[in-house]
Amino acid sequence: MKSLPLRTELVGEEPYGAPTDPVPVRLNVNENPYPPPPEVVSAIGHRLAESAASLNRYPDREVRRLRTALADYVRRDIDPSQIWAANGSNEVMHQILGAFAGPNRSLLTFAPSYSMYPVYARDTMTKFRAEDRSPDFSIDLDRAADTIAVDPPAVVVVASPNNPTGTPLSPDEVRRLHNLVEPTGILVIDEAYAEFSDSDSALDLVGELDHLIVVRTLSKAFGLAGLRLGYAVASADVVDALRIVRLPYHLSTTTQEAAIAALGFADELLAPVTEVMSEREKLMAWLCERNIPYAQSQANFVLIGPLVDSTKIFAKLRDRGVLVRETSIPGCLRVSIGTPVENETFREKFGELVDRTGAVE
Numbered sequence: 248m249k250s251l252p253l254r255t256e257l258v259g260e261e262p263y264g265a266p267t268d269p270v271p272v273r274l275n276v277n278e279n280p281y282p283p284p285p286e287v288v289s290a291i292g293h294r295l296a297e298s299a300a301s302l303n304r305y306p307d308r309e310v311r312r313l314r315t316a317l318a319d320y321v322r323r324d325i326d327p328s329q330i331w332a333a334n335g336s337n338e339v340m341h342q343i344l345g346a347f348a349g350p351n352r353s354l355l356t357f358a359p360s361y362s363m364y365p366v367y368a369r370d371t372m373t374k375f376r377a378e379d380r381s382p383d384f385s386i387d388l389d390r391a392a393d394t395i396a397v398d399p400p401a402v403v404v405v406a407s408p409n410n411p412t413g414t415p416l417s418p419d420e421v422r423r424l425h426n427l428v429e430p431t432g433i434l435v436i437d438e439a440y441a442e443f444s445d446s447d448s449a450l451d452l453v454g455e456l457d458h459l460i461v462v463r464t465l466s467k468a469f470g471l472a473g474l475r476l477g478y479a480v481a482s483a484d485v486v487d488a489l490r491i492v493r494l495p496y497h498l499s500t501t502t503q504e505a506a507i508a509a510l511g512f513a514d515e516l517l518a519p520v521t522e523v524m525s526e527r528e529k530l531m532a533w534l535c536e537r538n539i540p541y542a543q544s545q546a547n548f549v550l551i552g553p554l555v556d557s558t559k560i561f562a563k564l565r566d567r568g569v570l571v572r573e574t575s576i577p578g579c580l581r582v583s584i585g586t587p588v589e590n591e592t593f594r595e596k597f598g599e600l601v602d603r604t605g606a607v608e
């Protein structure tokens with residue numbers, strides 16, 4: 248790499264990604280532990296076989312049929328012109344920064360949060376700024392108001408529920424933040440985990456708030472992480488701006504057809520969500536009983552800690568066949584909710600390692 252004329256800010260950077268060790272219990276990337284049911288697999292297979300016959304042609308650049316299927320799924324009087332889709336919500340948010348941020352503009356978020364936000368900023372030459380969240384991981388909106396007034400950001404991104412803490416943002420908080428950001432900025436609410444939450448979605452506010460973009464994904468609750476399909480819901484003007492920066496034919500025919508087929512089975516695909524939510528509550532109750540600190544979560548994972556030596560616990564869990572995630576928060580590990588058997592295995596192995604005060608035995 249030394250001799251390559253790489254952009255200075257990329258020198259020494261590593262590609263983003265969690266370890267992918269092939270251990271029996273993988274609870275490190277917040278996936279849905281259940282594969283799609285057989286009827287969905289067969290419907291996707293059928294549609295892919297049919298569409299393969301026209302793979303000599305480029306896909307629909309405007310993704311019209313899929314955007315209509317997503318609008319039907321989202322409901323709330325959302326028109327297909329208010330929906331945009333791309334390869335995962337990661338690509339959607341990258342496009343948002345491509346359209347609304349860039350040199351001499353900034354992205355503001357509230358830390359700790361999703362570790363890809365600084366990466367989107369870096370790639371689009373946007374200045375990255377992070378305000379600290381409060382000790383309970385909520386956002387202090389009075390403090391945010393001061394920060395935004397002093398130096399208005401082009402884009403504010405908030406994950407709700409937040410990764411890695413599981414903290415939701417209420418519709419009232421979204422409205423308040425939007426009013427702070429408008430008219431010069433855009434507010435992105437990243438709802439990758441919204442289907443696991445009891446809190447109301449910001450989708451209800453899209454018709455009301457012009458500078459709001461709600462981003463969602465089929466990777467988590469839908470259990471289709473391998474499909475790579477994320478979408479944005481916003482005003483038609485915002486969507487038109489995203490269409491300017493998307494690469495031509497960014498979403499393959501294969502992805503579009505598989506996603507349309509899958510959306511026909513939304514209820515079946517989302518069926519495990521209730522079990523995941525109750526397993527999350529069970530894990531939090533188990534931690535509470537043992538006085539092990541954790542953050543109240545509304546997502547399909549729980550942030551545990553601070554622990555006395557989280558790095559050692561992480562390694563020992565991995566040696567015992569359970570992969571969790573180390574986080575940027577000192578002493579804290581994030582564990583995804585898996586199947587009941589996987590969760591039981593986690594509790595058993597973790598329980599062996601951690602005593603009642605959260606210290607290593």
Ligand SMILES: Cc1ncc(COP(=O)(O)O)c(C=O)c1O
Nearest residue numbers: 335336337361410439464466477
């Ligand atoms: C908060 C948050 N947003 C977005 C994503 C990206 O999801 P996708 O698979 O749709 O790109 C993740 C993935 O872990 C996430 O945690």
